[in-house]
Amino acid sequence: MNFNQDDKSIKLPSLPDMLYNEKNMEDSYATDSVIPFYATYKPNESIEVLNSSPYFIRSTYYTIPNTQEYININHMPLGVHITPFCDRSEVSEIDIPERCSMCRSYPSKLTIRKDNYYLCNICNNRLRLTKENSLAFPSFEFKLTDPNLKHQPICTFIFDISTKGLVSLALDSLCQFITDNTFTNFHPKLCFVCIGNNTVTFAKNLQGELSILDIQSEIVPKISKSSIFDSNDTETILEIVEIIRGFNSNVENKIDSVFDVIENLNQLVEGNKVILFTSQTSTYNYEKFLEKNRNFCFNLIFLRDGTSVIRMNTELSSLDSLKRMSFYSGGVFRELRPENINDLSIFLLNICRQMNVFNIKMYLKASDNIIKEDVIAPGLDLTLSTLKLNSLHSNSIVSYTLGLNEYSINNKFLQVETRYINYDGVKKCRIFNLGIQSGMNYYRTVSVDSIFAFLVKKMVEEDINLDEELTKIIGYYMRKIKSTSNLTLPDTLKILPVLVQSVSKHISIDSTDIILGNVEQIIKLFYPRLICLSDYQLNKELIGLRLTTKSIIPGEIYILENSKEITFYVPDGISEELFLDIFNLELEKADDSFIRNDTEGGLLCYSIISKIESHYNYFLPLRIIRAGDPEEAKFLSYLIEDSLNGKEDYYSSLCTLYDKIKN
Secondary structure (H helix, E strand, O other), rough: EEEOOOOOOOOOHOOOOOOOHHHHOOOOOEOOOOOOOOOOOOOOOOEEEOOOOOOOEEEOOOOOOOOOOHHHHHHOOOEEEEEEOOOOOOOOOOOOOOOOOOOOOOOOOOOOOOOEEOOOOOOEEOOOOOOOOOHHHEEEEEEOOOOOOOOOOEEEEEEEEOHHHHHHHHHHHHHHHHOOOHHHHOEEEEEEEEEEEEEEEEOOOOOOOEEEEEEEOOOOOOOOHHHEOOOHHHHHHHHHHHHHHHHOOOOOOOOOHHHHHHHHHOOOOOEEEEEEEEOOOOOOOOOOHHOOOOOOEEEEEEOOOOOOOOOHHHHHHHHHHHHHHHOOOOOOOEEEEEEHHHHHHHHHHHOOOEEEEEEEEEEEEOOOOEEEEEEEEOOOHHHHHHHEEEEEEEOOOOEEEEEEOOOOOOOEEEEEEEEEEEEOOOOEEEEEEEEEEOOOOOOEEOOOHOOOOOOOOHHHHHHHHHHHHHHHHHHHHHHHOOOOOEEEEOOHHHHHHHHHHHHOOOOOOOOHHHHOOOHHHHHHHHHEEEEEEHHHHOOOOOEOOOOOOHHOOOOOOEEEEEOOEEOOOOOOOOOOOHHHHHHHHOOOOOOOHHHHOHHHHHHHHEEEHHHHHHOOOOOOEEEEEOOOOOHOOOOOHHHHHOEEEOOOOOHHHHHHHHHHHHH
16 A cells, blocks of 8 residues: 555545455455454354464464564564453363373364374374364363362452442442343352451351351351352342441441452352452552462452543552452453442443453463563463463453564464363363464565554553554565655555554553453554444444544534443534434433433434444443533544644654655
């Protein structure tokens, strides 16, 4: 793709257009294709032929150069993103397969077959197989026997009752979905704890009567299994909820007792999904705590009274111990403010409908000259040989940076082995495989969204300058093809400049969202999808528009989604008839009640919301912004192809890029 800075009529590379074109071409995807679909696109069918689905493992290169030298000089990172529990694709379950006696990898559909025997594609060892069950699949899982399993994993709700308003809303939300099948299936066992002047839990005696137990007292020094309830016991759970409602909120802050409660429960079970509701902070030594406690994930719903926000340059070390523990244990941290406290029900529902697995050990095995250099994951013990993590869920991602240690023209093979304890207490192992060809024509098969995700993750971890990295990437390509008169972009990378220039224009993205975000979430954080309501009414497709004020037409209604929330934008020129056909007059509510459910326009909006949420498989908070509202500046800040925050527009940024490369 050539760009002439003197020709302002040129059509700039458009990310929405590229996504729409791919949707029209690729209704199904088979993993024998060289390059995968964009992470933001969800084909109707993804067929595993040789490689595992890109939902599970995505590489930045699908043709790897012969030596590390070429990776160094083209400045595109070599690595893989792994989302081992993504719920968009299925994994076949088989009996325990045999392993290679040398490298301990598992045979798969990628295993090399000779005349009458198989060769391990990781180490080339000759395999002596008595059963071939794993050879039919690129991805598979199997159960592992573990006689030491103590108990099914549990879900523990911990209420800081000094935060009365937050606790009250949390209990209301809990009552709404306590019978939800997804919740009860993923969380067969529940525990309830309240923190105040004393730490209390609940238990049933032999007669089935419910009692309140003061933990750490002489009578009840610790929590016992009698405080763990079946999630199907709705009557008892609702009784506990009503007791908690009656507790006095005028209590002393003893938030550090949370750590004692978790450690106590971890001795009873093999997995503990903790959800804490509080407005308190802590300076407890969370690192030492995590060294001793591996089998839990900590989810924090935090009510903040202030107005500060976590910005992209915020260090994890500046967060308090509770927030850092949620990050390093693979949990979720959600911050609420008084003006959006009604989002709590959506946050809690998403956490409770989310499948968690525990006590993960991940091994990445690589063939030929591939070496592991670094790993980015939600944990403290990031050892390259054996990655140990507390917990992962369906959107959790692990990103390995790879390198090459010598010259080789051989094709490469990767295998990811993930051992874990499932939500139902069964110990399992998942296997994913990826074969990558070797060659020097690698620009044709690089994955631009995977590269961008690596770049922004490294920006947060290593403080690299993305503008400089982009200049090096495109500059080397232009020198390689001897292009000097125009800015020339490879077709596979032509949307990288618009993504990179968007990063400097976003000043309020949480750095933890970048580290924890999968490839699709990262793309959407920096380049959200903008939809025109009337366009959707005509074609019933969620076609994205370019993020510029030129896309906003007076009299139209727009929907913007960034994988974290859905915003309805009402510009000037909207007729009162159209407005009342979609929205209620009382707009002060922060939930979806501002959209009507008894009109054609309102139902059309609910159709869009449903499609977006079904794509992500989780619920999103809803917002409405009208022209002239104080929040309008937030909506306009997403129009990143325009000049924003002292940064030049998309066209000018390409001119600047070309000038840097020339000089």
